[in-house]
Amino acid sequence: MRIVKYILRRIGFMAVTLLGVSIIAFALVRIAPGNPVELLLPEDATEEQINAMEERMGLNDPVLVQYFKYIGQVLKGDLGYSYRLNKSVSQLIAERLLQTAKLAVITLVWSTIFAIVLGILAGINRGKGIDVFSMMFSLVGQSVAPVWLALMMILLFSVKLGWLPTNGSSGWQCMIMPSLCNGLAQAVLVARLTRTGMADVLSEDYITATRARGISKMKVYSKYALKNALLPVVTIIGARIGHLLAGSAVIESIFVWPGMGQLLTQAIGQRDLQLVQSLLLVSAFMISLANLLVDILYTFVDPRIQLT
Amino acid sequence: MEELIKIKDLFVEYRVGGVVSNALNGLNLTINKGEALGLVGESGAGKTTTALSILQLLPQDVGFITNGDITYHGESVLTKTDKEMGDIRGAKISMVFQNPLTSLNPVFTVGEQIEMVLHRHNPKLNKNELKKRAGDLLEMVGIARYRLADYPHQFSGGMRQRVGIAAALACTPELLIADEPTTALDVTIQAQILELMKKLQHEISTSLVMITHNLGIISELCEKVAVMYAGQVIEYGTVKEVFTKTAHWYTYGLLNAMPKLSGERERLVSIPGSVVNSENLPSGCKFHPRCAHCTERCKTETPPLVNMSETHQVACWEARKA
Numbered sequence: 001m002r003i004v005k006y007i008l009r010r011i012g013f014m015a016v017t018l019l020g021v022s023i024i025a026f027a028l029v030r031i032a033p034g035n036p037v038e039l040l041l042p043e044d045a046t047e048e049q050i051n052a053m054e055e056r057m058g059l060n061d062p063v064l065v066q067y068f069k070y071i072g073q074v075l076k077g078d079l080g081y082s083y084r085l086n087k088s089v090s091q092l093i094a095e096r097l098l099q100t101a102k103l104a105v106i107t108l109v110w111s112t113i114f115a116i117v118l119g120i121l122a123g124i125n126r127g128k129g130i131d132v133f134s135m136m137f138s139l140v141g142q143s144v145a146p147v148w149l150a151l152m153m154i155l156l157f158s159v160k161l162g163w164l165p166t167n168g169s170s171g172w173q174c175m176i177m178p179s180l181c182n183g184l185a186q187a188v189l190v191a192r193l194t195r196t197g198m199a200d201v202l203s204e205d206y207i208t209a210t211r212a213r214g215i216s217k218m219k220v221y222s223k224y225a226l227k228n229a230l231l232p233v234v235t236i237i238g239a240r241i242g243h244l245l246a247g248s249a250v251i252e253s254i255f256v257w258p259g260m261g262q263l264l265t266q267a268i269g270q271r272d273l274q275l276v277q278s279l280l281l282v283s284a285f286m287i288s289l290a291n292l293l294v295d296i297l298y299t300f301v302d303p304r305i306q307l308t
Numbered sequence: 309m310e311e312l313i314k315i316k317d318l319f320v321e322y323r324v325g326g327v328v329s330n331a332l333n334g335l336n337l338t339i340n341k342g343e344a345l346g347l348v349g350e351s352g353a354g355k356t357t358t359a360l361s362i363l364q365l366l367p368q369d370v371g372f373i374t375n376g377d378i379t380y381h382g383e384s385v386l387t388k389t390d391k392e393m394g395d396i397r398g399a400k401i402s403m404v405f406q407n408p409l410t411s412l413n414p415v416f417t418v419g420e421q422i423e424m425v426l427h428r429h430n431p432k433l434n435k436n437e438l439k440k441r442a443g444d445l446l447e448m449v450g451i452a453r454y455r456l457a458d459y460p461h462q463f464s465g466g467m468r469q470r471v472g473i474a475a476a477l478a479c480t481p482e483l484l485i486a487d488e489p490t491t492a493l494d495v496t497i498q499a500q501i502l503e504l505m506k507k508l509q510h511e512i513s514t515s516l517v518m519i520t521h522n523l524g525i526i527s528e529l530c531e532k533v534a535v536m537y538a539g540q541v542i543e544y545g546t547v548k549e550v551f552t553k554t555a556h557w558y559t560y561g562l563l564n565a566m567p568k569l570s571g572e573r574e575r576l577v578s579i580p581g582s583v584v585n586s587e588n589l590p591s592g593c594k595f596h597p598r599c600a601h602c603t604e605r606c607k608t609e610t611p612p613l614v615n616m617s618e619t620h621q622v623a624c625w626e627a628r629k630a
Contacts, residue, residue: 208360208365208405209403209412209472211397213424214394215394215398215425216390216394224413224416227415228413228414231415303459303461304414304459
């Protein structure tokens with residue numbers, strides 16, 4: 001019963017968040033310079049044609065009316081229409097979300113496994129070679145800007161070595177570089193968290209007590225200490241899922257990956273009003289939903305947490 | 309009497325960041341089968357280090373045995389592999405920890421934590437049998453069986469210590485080491501826990517090492533007592549002899565520092581000075597800087613343990629005559 005109440009309240013908060021995002025997104029695309037209609041129509045369009053188009057797109061209405069029309073539409077499940085691409089926004093997002101999700105799943109899987117294994121190895125060998133290496137690696141990994149990394153990788157693996165395609169979405173080879181760029185920063189962060197968690201937990205009394213019951217080191221590392229060490233990691237990974245599903249505008253644009261991020265970059269460039277608004281709204285929705293799911297999941301992982 | 313554990317001339321060091329602490333400095337101690345031994349001394353005397361050394365659980369890369377030997381049934385534990393020690397820990401020798409609030413894993417149910425030790429040493433038991441045995445153990449320490457599914461944070465301190473005791477006794481060990489099991493508990497709960505330990509020790513006839521700085525607990529529970537100072541045993545014998553014919557001035561000081569319930573009210577006597585700094589030990593008798601009966605010899609030569617009687621030994625050049 002308590003959990004139902006909690007979820008209902010959180011959904012209430014989510015609604016408020018999304019409302020805020022919708023206002024900001026709506027305002028931003030209108031503040032941005034450039035007339036969407038002029039960008040949409042051919043250069044030699046006449047004044048009348050422009051006016052007719054503005055009328056058709058509802059841009060002549062007062063701003064508030066435009067906003068409420070848009071919100072009313074969204075509440076009915078219609079995310080709007082892209083005049084530029086001549087498709088409904090829902091349809092566009094559905095296509096792109098699939099591509100972004102593909103990348104997100106791959107990224108999540110490799111970065112999580114890599115980070116946790118590295119973190120455990122570093123945590124149980126604190127101060128030794130593997131620990132020093134992993135901490136240096138994560139320092140570099142967190143400091144490098146994904147944009148720079150993406151360009152350097154293209155230079156090395158595509159231009160110099162010719163191993164990987166520079167862009168495209170056909171075949172698994174195309175996913176390697178975007179996935180590495182998207183996941184590296186998160187992977188090294190999770191590795192650090194796991195390492196610290198592991199090292200802290202191993203010095204706890206209850207680990208000595210577990211060992212005093214005859215449990216082997218391997219069993220302690222893989223089960224009795226790991227569960228404690230991974231608690232903070234769950235939060236970080238969960239929070240990242242939302243971001244990954246929202247897509248990375250920069251990385252997807254560099255590698256021409258036909259996902260949400262690339263669509264957003266295009267939409268902004270073309271002042272595709274409703275598409276930008278709805279993309280931002282959907283991204284915000286996925287991030288809040290992921291956060292909510294993590295918080296609920298957390299109560300199952302850590303029995304001390306109670307939802308109130 | 310059969311010897312269970314024999315500790316011979318044991319030296320243990322803790323090395324942290326270039327600093328070396330000499331936790332044990334030539335400890336000699338014998339634990340006999342079926343016997344209850346009290347281990348007393350101030351904080352930092354090396355009591356817990358002794359316990360962890362027996363189990364070979366000194367903190368990794370920090371605690372090192374530099375000299376001496378510990379034998380269990382005549383076999384050295386220092387040469388055993390971790391797997392072989394694992395078969396002993398929890399099954400033959402088990403331990404109850406000082407702080408029940410930190411010695412249970414917060415993210416596993418108490419049932420899982422009791423079943424873990426049962427399963428480790430009886431791998432053939434199936435899930436239901438494990439659960440039944442764990443439930444029996446909980447009832448043995450006075451907790452209702454249905455609470456197996458609860459997590460440690462749902463228990464009070466005293467109850468958590470009962471869980472710790474249940475887990476320690478799960479495989480009916482030959483030796484139970486209780487490291488100040490009541491220090492973190494309030495007085496009424498202390499009495500309950502001690503009562504429980506006394507009862508269970510007799511029921512499953514295990515040997516007991518009771519680590520404490522509470523001399524009352526020693527006289528209540530133990531037959532023998534070893535007094536530790538600066539990582540050495542400085543007086544050892546039957547509780548009766550050590551408490552009535554006290555020979556070492558440190559033990560004498562400890563006993564005098566106890567408030568008396570009868571007679572006129574007096575100012576409490578304390579031992580002057582403070583516990584030795586284990587990073588910089590004094591030469592000779594480690595207690596000499598605090599001792600009122602110190603001689604030149606005490607400052608340079610370390611006194612060996614000598615017999616006062618068959619069952620009473622002391623390490624002091626100027627032993628007190630009772």
